Amino acid sequence: MSAREDGLPVPYMERTRHYYRALGYETDYVWAHHDDVPFARLSKPFRESTIALITTAGPPDLSNRDARNRKHVWSGEVENPPASFDTDVAWDREATHTDDRETFLPIDAMRMLVADGTIGALSPRFHGAPTDYSHRKTTEEDAPEILRRLREDEVDAALLTAL
Amino acid sequence: MSLVARHLEAHGIPTVVVGSARDIVEHCGVPRFVFSDFPLGNPCGHPWNADMQTAVVRRALLLLDAATTPRTTLRAPFAWKLDPEWRERYNRVRPEDRERLLAAGVARRERRKQASHPGGNI
Numbered sequence: 001m002s003a004r005e006d007g008l009p010v011p012y013m014e015r016t017r018h019y020y021r022a023l024g025y026e027t028d029y030v031w032a033h034h035d036d037v038p039f040a041r042l043s044k045p046f047r048e049s050t051i052a053l054i055t056t057a058g059p060p061d062l063s064n065r066d067a068r069n070r071k072h073v074w075s076g077e078v079e080n081p082p083a084s085f086d087t088d089v090a091w092d093r094e095a096t097h098t099d100d101r102e103t104f105l106p107i108d109a110m111r112m113l114v115a116d117g118t119i120g121a122l123s124p125r126f127h128g129a130p131t132d133y134s135h136r137k138t139t140e141e142d143a144p145e146i147l148r149r150l151r152e153d154e155v156d157a158a159l160l161t162a163l
Numbered sequence: 164m165s166l167v168a169r170h171l172e173a174h175g176i177p178t179v180v181v182g183s184a185r186d187i188v189e190h191c192g193v194p195r196f197v198f199s200d201f202p203l204g205n206p207c208g209h210p211w212n213a214d215m216q217t218a219v220v221r222r223a224l225l226l227l228d229a230a231t232t233p234r235t236t237l238r239a240p241f242a243w244k245l246d247p248e249w250r251e252r253y254n255r256v257r258p259e260d261r262e263r264l265l266a267a268g269v270a271r272r273e274r275r276k277q278a279s280h281p282g283g284n285i
Contacts, residue, residue: 007200007242009185009186009198009200010184010250010253011186012184012186012187012203012253012254013186013187013190014186015253015254015255016254018254018256019254019256019264020268022256022260022261022264022265022268023264023265023267023268023271024265024268024269024272025268031187031190031191032165032166032190032191033190033191033192034169034191034192035192036192037169037172037192037193037194037233037234038169038172038173038194038233039172039194039232039233040172040173040175040176040177040178040194041177042177042227042228043175046224046227046228049227051224051227054164054167056164068278069278087204090203091202091203091204092202092203092204092249092253093204094249094252094253095202095204095243095245095246095249095252095253096201096202096204096205096210096245096246096249097204097210098204098205099210100205100210100211102207102208102213102216103204103205103206103207103208103209103210103216104204104205104206104207106207106216106217106219106220108213108216109207109213109216109217109219109220109221110220112217113217113220113221113224118221118224118225119224129164129167131164135166138166138167139166139170142167143166143167143169143170143171144170146167146170146171147170147171147174147176150171150176155176156176156177157176157177157178157179157227158168158171158176158177158178158179159178159179159181159220159223159224159227160164160167160168160178160179160180160181161180161181161182161206161207162164162165162180162181162182162183162184162188162206163203163204163206
């Protein structure tokens with residue numbers, strides 16, 4: 001039965017392996033895998049919590065990239081987000097587009113949920129997490145930097161949206 | 164993104180990931196995950212559909228509070244009806260694609276080499 005007929009999730013790891021082999025890459029990418037998963041609980045009532053948004057999109061001026069084109073953590077203001085974003089990562093360009101920011105960085109939706117009392121507040125800054133082939137860079141550089149910025153902003157929890 | 168969520172969680176900040184690559188996220192292992200069965204690029208819902216986007220985000224936020232154990236996955240109750248062929252098409256490799264893809268791979272590696280050594284000075 002095909003993925004279309006049974007509605008099963010697309011097997012992205014398998015598809016990606018075949019695709020990159022077809023591109024001529026000899027070594028398969030190894031996706032991160034962990035048996036244990038950390039788990040934290042909210043420290044205050046949900047309706048009083050401040051939530052931060054974290055996206056995999058980049059700024060339109062590519063200012064999060066260094067001279068070697070490596071991406072780094074960046075931040076923006078929810079009150080004044082860029083008019084467009086760098087969405088140059090792997091997504092389905094044949095099926096859709098990223099012209100509507102709310103599909104990958106839901107600032108307006110979060111504002112609505114603050115207004116109706118679902119959550120306490122939206123953190124004034126959102127943060128950009130680089131998508132990187134290097135697990136080491138993500139875990140030793142990018143994730144600690146995002147943690148530092150979230151603590152600076154005194155957030156209670158984070159909503160991460162992956163393009 | 165999953166590795167970032169794990170790091171934040173390990174340092175006391177609860178997280179919820181919203182995404183469409185279920186196998187990759189669950190392979191990594193995250194505390195809370197809202198699976199949007201949409202093409203990659205629009206995890207929060209159809210473009211220009213604010214009601215759907217708000218509904219997906221609301222479910223994600225509620226999961227922050229409702230989940231009691233790690234690896235909690237919730238499937239968003241929406242389907243991608245804009246294009247019924249998307250599942251089969253993404254990154255497919257057909258026999259007739261092989262020659263073109265191999266050439267694209269060569270060009271890609273050359274571009275990357277140039278980008279990481281601008282001006283050839285490194």
